[in-house]
Amino acid sequence: MTGQNKTGPIEATIAAAALFAQRGWVPATSGNFSVRTGMNRMAITASGRDKGALTAADFIAVDITVELGTTPPGVSAEAPLHAALYARDGAVGAVFHVHSPAATLASQARLANGHIAFEGYEMLKALAGIATHETRVALPVFANDQDIPALAARLMPMLPDGPGQVGYLLAGHGLYAWGRDPAEARRHVEAIDFLLTCELEKERLAR
Numbered sequence: 001m002t003g004q005n006k007t008g009p010i011e012a013t014i015a016a017a018a019l020f021a022q023r024g025w026v027p028a029t030s031g032n033f034s035v036r037t038g039m040n041r042m043a044i045t046a047s048g049r050d051k052g053a054l055t056a057a058d059f060i061a062v063d064i065t066v067e068l069g070t071t072p073p074g075v076s077a078e079a080p081l082h083a084a085l086y087a088r089d090g091a092v093g094a095v096f097h098v099h100s101p102a103a104t105l106a107s108q109a110r111l112a113n114g115h116i117a118f119e120g121y122e123m124l125k126a127l128a129g130i131a132t133h134e135t136r137v138a139l140p141v142f143a144n145d146q147d148i149p150a151l152a153a154r155l156m157p158m159l160p161d162g163p164g165q166v167g168y169l170l171a172g173h174g175l176y177a178w179g180r181d182p183a184e185a186r187r188h189v190e191a192i193d194f195l196l197t198c199e200l201e202k203e204r205l206a207r
C-alpha cells in the first residue's frame, strides 16, 4: 500500500507504540494497534507483546469480515473492536488503543455521565474536523465488558458521528482512537490523552 513519505503504515504504528510505551500508556503488554491493509483487511498486534518493542513480525493479518465476531489465535483479544471500526467507516486507516492512566481514571469517574465534554481547549483543533477552540466535543464513555465481540456489536450503533468524533473510552480500561492513517490516529491519541489529563487536573484544582 502507499505510505506517506518513506515510512510505511506498520513502521509508523511501531513508532507510535514506542512513544506511547515511553509515556506509560501501554504498560504490562496492554494496548493494541492496527492498520487497514485493504478494504476488508487489517494488520493487528499479536497478544502479549511489549508494545514498546514491536517489530513488523508482531502484526497479524486479519480479514475483518470473517473476524468481526471472533478472535483468531494469537491475535489481540480486542481485535473485534478494531474490525468493527474498519467495517463501520471505510475512511478509517488505523486504530490505536492505550491503557493510559488518564483514560483509565477519567473513564471510571465519568461512566455514569456517559461522556466527557471538552470545551474551550486549543488542543481540540488536533481532532479531525475541528477548526476552533470555541467548540465542544463529547467523548463517549461506555461500560467495559470481557465479551469483546458482544461489546463491539453493542458499541458501534452508539458511536456518534460528527466533528472531533475520533475515539471513545471504556470505563476503567482505556482509550480507543482512530484516524485515516497512523499519523492521524497517533495525533488523536495524544490529543485526547492531553485533554483527559487537563480535565482530571481541572477537577483537582477545583477542590
Ligand SMILES: [Zn+2]
Pocket: 030, 031, 032, 078, 097, 099, 173, 174
Ligand atoms: Zn485494552
